[in-house]
Structure formats: structure tokens, C-alpha cells
Amino acid sequence: MLVGIPLESKHSHAVVPKDCADEMSSYLVLVGQSRCKRSFAEIFNYFAPRLRSYALKQMGNEALAMELVQDTMSNVWQKSHLFNAEKGAPSTWIFTIARNIRFDMLRKQRNRKEDICADDLWPVLCEQTADVNEVSLDEQITLQQLGIIFEDLPKKQREVIEAIYIEGKSQQEVADQFEIPLGTVKSRTRLALQRLKEMLKDND
Amino acid sequence: MINFHPELAHLRAFAEGTCPTNLALMISAHVDLCPRCQAITMQAQEEAGLEVFSGKLNAADPQPDFNDMMLQIMQTPDVEAPVLQPVNNMLELDGKHFALPRALARYTHKTGNWSRLVGKLWQAPVDLGQDGQANFIYMEKGGKVPEHTHKGTEFTLVIDGQFSDGLADYDCGDFTIMDSTKKHMPFSEADEGCLVFTMVDKPLHFTSGLARLLNPFSQLFFK
Numbered sequence: 001m002l003v004g005i006p007l008e009s010k011h012s013h014a015v016v017p018k019d020c021a022d023e024m025s026s027y028l029v030l031v032g033q034s035r036c037k038r039s040f041a042e043i044f045n046y047f048a049p050r051l052r053s054y055a056l057k058q059m060g061n062e063a064l065a066m067e068l069v070q071d072t073m074s075n076v077w078q079k080s081h082l083f084n085a086e087k088g089a090p091s092t093w094i095f096t097i098a099r100n101i102r103f104d105m106l107r108k109q110r111n112r113k114e115d116i117c118a119d120d121l122w123p124v125l126c127e128q129t130a131d132v133n134e135v136s137l138d139e140q141i142t143l144q145q146l147g148i149i150f151e152d153l154p155k156k157q158r159e160v161i162e163a164i165y166i167e168g169k170s171q172q173e174v175a176d177q178f179e180i181p182l183g184t185v186k187s188r189t190r191l192a193l194q195r196l197k198e199m200l201k202d203n204d
Numbered sequence: 205m206i207n208f209h210p211e212l213a214h215l216r217a218f219a220e221g222t223c224p225t226n227l228a229l230m231i232s233a234h235v236d237l238c239p240r241c242q243a244i245t246m247q248a249q250e251e252a253g254l255e256v257f258s259g260k261l262n263a264a265d266p267q268p269d270f271n272d273m274m275l276q277i278m279q280t281p282d283v284e285a286p287v288l289q290p291v292n293n294m295l296e297l298d299g300k301h302f303a304l305p306r307a308l309a310r311y312t313h314k315t316g317n318w319s320r321l322v323g324k325l326w327q328a329p330v331d332l333g334q335d336g337q338a339n340f341i342y343m344e345k346g347g348k349v350p351e352h353t354h355k356g357t358e359f360t361l362v363i364d365g366q367f368s369d370g371l372a373d374y375d376c377g378d379f380t381i382m383d384s385t386k387k388h389m390p391f392s393e394a395d396e397g398c399l400v401f402t403m404v405d406k407p408l409h410f411t412s413g414l415a416r417l418l419n420p421f422s423q424l425f426f427k
Contacts (some may be wrong), residue, residue, distance in 0.1 A: 069273070
């Protein structure tokens with residue numbers, strides 16, 4: 001059993017990973033080839049405490065830091081055969097594993113804000129279909145429909161909507177153009193939008 | 205030819221694990237397609253690894269007893285020398301097949317059905333779990349998204365084909381971030397059309413023509 005293996009082995013104490021990279025590389029290769037526990041202990045004892053210190057700084061929470069260490073070192077144990085010394089140092093490989101696990105932890109932690117659904121993000125362009133095969137709608141139909149419905153608005157409301165939404169004028173400019181009070185422009189806009197909304201609903 | 209890369213600060217933040225996770229996914233997918241950014245992130249990861257694992261442990265920061273953890277890890281049963289799982293990294297639309305970058309391949313089974321949008325556009329939602337939602341958008345040749353700006357931020361990565369938006373021309377692998385300061389009208393004239401992977405955190409805001417009328421109704425069309 002490995003109970004007797006000291007946590008910090010003598011020679012991995014003060015070296016920077018550049019200096020011990022070759023040594024750690026060969027341990028990793030041994031773990032990958034033969035599940036060598038002694039080699040893994042060398043790797044573990046060097047990397048785990050340093051990873052914890054870093055994670056604690058980053059995450060500010062002992063439990064999360066230890067979770068990161070545990071998951072990262074488990075991955076090192078399980079995936080050591082994927083380590084390729086020619087592609088980089090053990091410190092790069094292990095840091096990258098830890099980095100990816102940290103991203104996954106952040107994903108899980110994050111409280112889902114409000115659920116954003118695609119339909120809100122891609123408003124109106126979307127003709128909802130459950131299945132590709134059901135698609136038969138003319139691709140222009142929504143905009144065309146809107147155009148037709150728009151024509152049904154009372155003239156005074158349509159003028160205001162046209163000026164604001166199509167010509168891009170401000171409500172004040174529209175008030176000046178039609179020589180009506182600003183409040184009237186606002187109420188016509190509101191009424192028109194309400195009306196469009198109802199007509200669109202009926203159209204469904 | 206890739207001309208639009210993530211900015212250097214974002215690449216570094218991704219490499220170091222300090223950027224938001226949704227941006228991380230976009231950059232990771234870009235890096236899969238872009239040797240230049242792959243080299244930059246590898247370099248940054250190497251530096252970060254050296255920094256994290258260098259030097260003596262701080263004596264003022266007493267370490268817990270790791271022995272149990274270590275023994276427990278070594279007792280986990282061996283996973284069979286993992287045959288690399290054949291990941292389905294192909295996305296299919298209407299008989300067309302698109303190869304996805306590695307970072308996105310894990311989401312093929314989280315990708316919903318294609319919906320047809322107006323203007324020769326197709327959309328398939330991708331459930332990113334806690335990261336919310338992303339979309340694959342496919343523009344057929346001649347397809348266009350009405351001119352819009354953004355209330356929030358829009359990330360776009362070109363997966364296949366080319367498109368333009370009145371600001372620039374984009375090719376496979378190009379990555380852009382659009383926000384409320386940018387107004388654009390994406391369209392594709394490429395024969396094979398264009399597939400992009402995109403994330404927006406707030407609804408698009410249409411800025412031209414009748415499409416502007418759609419803005420107040422964004423909620424209404426979909427229940």
C-alpha cells in the first residue's frame with residue numbers, strides 16, 4: 001500500500017516545473033503505460049497542493065478548490081495515456097485539464113439567469129416548425145402578412161407608424177409634420193401597435 | 205482565410221480560464237479552426253502552467269491532508285483504455301452535411317430541429333445548459349437577415365461558407381463580436397451559402413424598413 005508515501009517527496013520540493021518537467025513527464029508516461037502508483041504519487045504530491053493554492057486564490061472557496069483538485073487529479077490518473085511529452089510540459093497539460101474543469105464548474109454553478117429562448121432572440125423571423133418536413137410556408141410570409149395588416153390600420157394611425165418606423169422620425173418630428181400635439185402622436189402610436197398586435201393574433 | 209480573430213486579451217483570458225464560459229466556448233471553437241490562435245493559446249497555457257506550478261509552496265498557507273484523496277483516485281477502477289469515442293461532429297440540413305469544430309461537436313445531440321426563417325434563413329437552436337442558448341444559422345445563397353443592431357452582445361463564428369454584412373466579408377473560421385454600436389445586415393452570396401454558430405444575450409433590434417415594426421412584437425409571435 002501507499003500509505004507510507006510522504007506528501008512532499010524530497011526532490012520535488014523547491015524545483016520549478018521547468019526543471020522537473022522531464023522527471024514529471026516520465027512519471028506521467030509510467031502512469032499511462034502501467035498505472036504505476038508510485039509515479040502517480042510523485043505527480044500528485046507535486047501538483048495537487050500547488051493547484052489547490054491557485055484554485056483557492058481564483059475561486060475563494062476551499063470546498064470548490066478541493067473539488068477542482070480532485071477532478072483534475074482524477075483526470076490525470078485516468079487520462080495519463082493521452083499525455084504526449086512532445087507536445088508540451090506536464091505543467092501545461094495539467095493546467096489545461098484544470099482550466100477545462102474550472103469552466104465546467106463555472107457552468108454548473110451559474111444560476112440560470114432568466115431562461116432566454118431563441119424565439120425572443122430571433123423575433124418574428126422564426127416560423128415555428130416542429131419538424132423540417134413540415135416547413136411549407138412561403139419564406140416571405142411574415143413580412144408580407146405584416147404589410148397587409150398594416151394597410152388595414154386607420155389612416156391617421158398608419159401615417160404616424162410609417163413616419164416613425166419606416167422613415168425613422170422622432171415622435172416630436174411627427175408631431176411637427178402633422179401639426180398635432182406630441183401626446184396625440186404617442187397615443188396614436190400606442191393604439192396602432194395595440195391594433196397590430198390584435199390583428200396579428202387573429203391572423204394566427 | 206481567417207481574418208477576424210478574438211482579441212488578444214480574450215484569447216489570454218480563455219487560455220487562463222478567466223473569461224465567461226459562453227465566450228470560452230466560442231473561442232475554443234475558433235481555436236479549433238485557427239492555427240494562429242491555437243499557437244497563441246498554447247503559449248499562454250504554458251505560461252500559466254509554469255506560473256501556477258512553479259516554486260515552493262507557501263508555508264503560510266497550510267495544506268490539508270491530501271493522502272485520502274490520492275488513494276481514492278488511485279482506487280477508481282481503470283476505465284478501459286478508452287477508444288476515442290467516435291463523436292458525431294456532422295450537422296445535417298436538407299441533405300447538406302457540415303463538419304463542426306471539436307468544441308461544438310459535443311453539442312450536436314443538443315441541437316434542435318431546423319426551423320425555416322424568413323429570407324432564406326434556417327435556424328437550429330442549441331441548448332448549452334447553464335450557458336443558455338446558441339443557434340446555428342444557415343443562410344442560403346441570397347439569404348439575408350434584416351438590418352439590425354444589438355441590445356446586448358452577439359458572438360458569431362463562421363463554420364462553413366462565407367457571408368458579408370455591409371461592414372466586412374467573413375470567411376470560414378472568422379469570429380466577430382457585435383454590440384449596440386454596430387448595425388449590420390448579414391447576407392450570403394456564396395454558392396454553398398453560409399453556416400454560422402451564434403450567441404446573443406439580448407434580442408436583436410431590427411433597424412430598417414418594415415422589419416422595424418417587428419420589434420414591439422418579439423414576444424407575441426411565440427408562445
